[in-house]
Amino acid sequence: MSIEQPFQSTPRNNKKEEFTVAIGRDPSILINGEPDLVITTNELEGLEGYEAISLAALLHERGLSVEEDVRKLMPLYDTNFLALLFFDPQNDKEFHEKKQLEHKYSHIPEAWLAQAASIQERVYSLIRERAGDRKVVLNMYHSAYHMPKKWKEEGGFQIQSPDASIAYEYASKVGARNLALQTKLDSGESIPVREGELVDAGQVESTIKKLGGDAFVASDDDPFFSHNLRVDLNHAALPKLREGVKYLVTRWYAEEDGKQYSPNTQVIIGDTRIEYLGQADQIIKDDVRYSGNIFPPDSPLDAQEKMRQYSVALAKEMQAKGYRGFVGFDWIEARSGPEEGRVWLAEINPRKNRSS
Numbered sequence: 203m204s205i206e207q208p209f210q211s212t213p214r215n216n217k218k219e220e221f222t223v224a225i226g227r228d229p230s231i232l233i234n235g236e237p238d239l240v241i242t243t244n245e246l247e248g249l250e251g252y253e254a255i256s257l258a259a260l261l262h263e264r265g266l267s268v269e270e271d272v273r274k275l276m277p278l279y280d281t282n283f284l285a286l287l288f289f290d291p292q293n294d295k296e297f298h299e300k301k302q303l304e305h306k307y308s309h310i311p312e313a314w315l316a317q318a319a320s321i322q323e324r325v326y327s328l329i330r331e332r333a334g335d336r337k338v339v340l341n342m343y344h345s346a347y348h349m350p351k352k353w354k355e356e357g358g359f360q361i362q363s364p365d366a367s368i369a370y371e372y373a374s375k376v377g378a379r380n381l382a383l384q385t386k387l388d389s390g391e392s393i394p395v396r397e398g399e400l401v402d403a404g405q406v407e408s409t410i411k412k413l414g415g416d417a418f419v420a421s422d423d424d425p426f427f428s429h430n431l432r433v434d435l436n437h438a439a440l441p442k443l444r445e446g447v448k449y450l451v452t453r454w455y456a457e458e459d460g461k462q463y464s465p466n467t468q469v470i471i472g473d474t475r476i477e478y479l480g481q482a483d484q485i486i487k488d489d490v491r492y493s494g495n496i497f498p499p500d501s502p503l504d505a506q507e508k509m510r511q512y513s514v515a516l517a518k519e520m521q522a523k524g525y526r527g528f529v530g531f532d533w534i535e536a537r538s539g540p541e542e543g544r545v546w547l548a549e550i551n552p553r554k555n556r557s558s
Contacts, residue, residue, distance in 0.1 A: 221333035224341045225287070237341065239332060241287070241325065255328060257286060260321050266313055286318045287325060288349055322350045330357060342553075364527040369552040372520065372529075375420040375430075375450045376400055378550040385519045393512050394546045396534065398452030403443040409451040410435055416454040421447050455534050455546070463535040464548060465501055467509050469517040470528050476517045478510055484532065501535060508545050509533055516550070528553060 224237035240254040329338055338359045340349070353359040371377045382393035400422060401409050410417040415436045421429035421444060429447075432454060433440055443449065456462045468479040482497040499506065513531050520529060530551040536544045 219336060221329070221336040221338045222341055223329060223338060239329060253332065255325060257321070260324060261286075261314060261317065264317050264320070266311075266317070286314060286321050322353075326350070326353055326357065329359075362527075364525060364529070364552050368520075368523060368525045372525070372550045372552045374422060375549055376422045376448075378547060379450065381516060381519060381550070382547045385515050387511070387515055393516060394544065396452040396455060396546050396548075398450060400448055400450050403445055403447055403449060406433075406443060406449050406451055407435070407440045410440070413451065413453040417451050418454050419443075420450045422450055423447050455536065455541075457536075457538055463501070463537055465499055465505075465509060465533050465535055465545075466530055467513040467533070468528065468530045469513050471517050471521045471526055473526065476514060476521060478514055478517075481506055481509060502537070502543070505535055505537075505543060505545055509535075512545070512547065516547075520552075525552065 221239070222237045223239045223241060225241045238253065240252050242254055242256055338357060340359055340361045342361055349359060349361060372381060379395050379398075382395045385393050387393070396418075397413065398417070399409050406419060410419070410433055416434045417432070419429075419431055419433050423429075423444070429444060429449075431441065434454070464484045465481050466484050467481045470477045470479060481499045481501065483499045483501070501509070509531070512533075516531060517529060530553075532548040532551065534546045534548050536542050
């Protein structure tokens with residue numbers, strides 16, 4: 203990773219009334235509507251033609267060993283870098299106590315957090331200098347429940363992202379499951395989910411055995427740092443789990459050859475409208491690791507129609523509860539065997555998705 207250059211200046215001849223800032227782990231998915239500035243977590247390569255800020259370079263500039271810390275933090279790399287822009291000890295503490303969640307920034311090296319205020323001030327100055335008197339709009343990949351006080355009160359910055367309080371609810375595997383069970387289709391049935399239970403850590407092993415010995419296990423704590431894994435007790439022992447945390451245990455599904463089909467559908471939710479954006483097939487490796495998307499999808503048309511109907515129904519429920527913005531739904535699809543043609547909701551990603 204090249205992190206020597208914190209800022210790339212390529213002034214854009216832009217006459218828009220708003221100064222738009224694209225913030226995300228993969229800026230390419232946010233380059234929509236020609237942003238005036240891109241804030242990326244890593245190197246600036248690939249952003250030629252755009253003004254851009256590298257958060258990794260700002261840390262490196264302050265003498266921090268970013269590469270070593272990144273290795274320790276993966277796969278939380280992107281979230282931790284972006285957290286530096288919004289870190290506020292008091293706001294974060296109050297939010298997580300209210301939600302009874304693990305303290306989000308406890309995963310980030312103290313040396314990084316010590317530089318958060320300095321980095322926020324540097325980024326603020328760069329944005330304000332280039333925006334002039336234009337209104338600044340931050341286009342977020344993730345949800346954000348606050349921004350630095352100066353950015354909001356003095357700068358008048360606005361964030362375009364889903365409300366974090368609602369996003370947290372649906373980002374959790376349990377929250378997604380509950381929404382599916384509460385959402386009723388015209389037939390009166392709920393959105394399908396895999397058989398499973400929410401249990402204490404000490405009950406996980408017995409629950410897996412009850413489900414046939416092979417299950418997907420997800421911790422029900424902070425959804426952005428949850429512990430997700432496949433546990434096949436027929437071939438391996440149960441790994442160490444977090445004490446005091448509940449786990450959602452659901453029956454594992456894969457085709458006879460071991461392959462798993464997990465399509466992703468996306469919807470954008472507005473105040474009065476819901477637009478279905480389509481479907482892509484996800485590339486899943488090592489049972490649970492997302493590795494990209496394939497478009498167009500090759501799901502059978504009837505399965506695609508089911509996922510469209512299910513996605514719109516879920517989106518309507520989310521809209522009624524105040525959610526606005528992009529949302530992605532991940533599914534498990536059976537393409538052979540006795541359950542061929544069935545699909546189950548796997549999780550909800552209340553944000554822009556990688557395939558957006």
